[in-house]
Amino acid sequence: MEHDHEINEKIKRNNYKVFAWLSNYLNNAPDFIGKEEIDEIVGAGVSSEYAFAVILAAAFGLDIVDNPIDKALFHNYFNKMFHKLEASEYANTPYYQNIKIPRIQIGNSELKYEKYKPFEGFVSNDIIRTMEGRQIPQVGFFETEFQFPAVLENGRIWMTITPNEIETMKEPIEQAFGKVLTFGLGLGYYAYMVSEKDNVDSVTIVDSNENVIRLFKRHILPQFKNAHKINIINADAFEFAQTRMAEGHFDFAFMDLWHDVSDGLDMYLKLKEYEKLSPETVFTYWIEKSILCYL
Structure with missing residues (x-):
């Protein structure tokens, strides 16, 4: 029982660390990763999702080559966290196809299109909770620029229609x-x-x-x-x-x-x-x- 409790506490600590890292990244530098960095790693024969994960793991200070603890955390979280999305899949949804958004402002509310840059990270789906209790955020990115409708309140994005x-x-x-x-x-x-x-x-x-x-x-x-x-x-x-x-x-x-x-x-x-x-x-x-x- 004591061993199980230690494992649960370790998972909770890892959940907190991963959430803190991702929150800092998404709130402060979601366009931190660029095409050149991705291409360099993909050239070694890995997917762009894996390259994305490796770049962020390094930015968070993880050593996934020589440190077994960091390597295990990368395997348990990062491998399941990042997803390359296809712009056409979302651009072809009925709303995107049939509803056109003009640029209009009424009071403090502004209607317009915003965009994700290539390889800009964003929350793309609900958190996944594993049987062991790990909580894995879901982060998506596009390889090309992606526009999405948004309502801004006082200049701050408030309502959107994004992949999330x-x-x-x-x-x-x-x-x-x-x-x-x-x-x-x-x-x-x-x-x-x-x-x-x-x-x-x-x-x-x-x-x-x-x-x-x-x-x-x-x-x-x-x-x-x-x-x-x-x-x-x-x-x-x-x-x-x-x-x-x-x-x-x-x-x-x-x-x-x-x-x-x-x-x-x-x-x-x-x-x-x-x-x-x-x-x-x-x-x-x-x-x-x-x-x-x-x-």
Whole structure:
């Protein structure tokens, strides 16, 4: 038992170290890696994912050749962490194909395209949790520049449609049916995708940001083939959940109010408390798998 406890504590420490390294990299230098460095290592006969992992491991101070502890950590985390994504796979999604984003600003909200540079790292999916308890962040990169729609608030990226959103919304899109409720409008990716489903009758969106709603209604919603299914309510999500959600008799609910795990944990726990008010509704939450890693 004592040996198992030591192993668990070691894994927890490694989880923390890896998260700290990745957080520093993604927040401060996501374009740290360039094509020339990747090409040099790939020339030795390895994949670009492996080259990406090796470069970052060295930047984090790991010796994966002579230090057995560093080598084991690299094998257990880094080999499963980095993914080369194909730009065409995401550019060909229905939303990207059918919805065009103009550059517009209303109040503090700005609608525009942002971009990832070649080999710029970004969170690409939910954290993977292994049987041993390791928590492995998922980081993606493209080999070419990739543009994505975004809403900026006061010059800061707040809402996007990136590979991360596309991947982490696949399940709640597939599961949605009947009368759908979603908290958080964003750029309407989730609403668009579920409105295209024959088994979805209506999509009610609750959002408190009037500027974002105006941008969406004026420039994005008219491009929806099934715009008649969409109903937008300008309200505080928590107040709506407490006082009005049950009367809507929704079949399916998707909650997406947070920017990432760091600001989502408290909101997630608060929303979970309101599930009992609508026992007939199926509830799902954006990046729930990642959030649960912090509980």
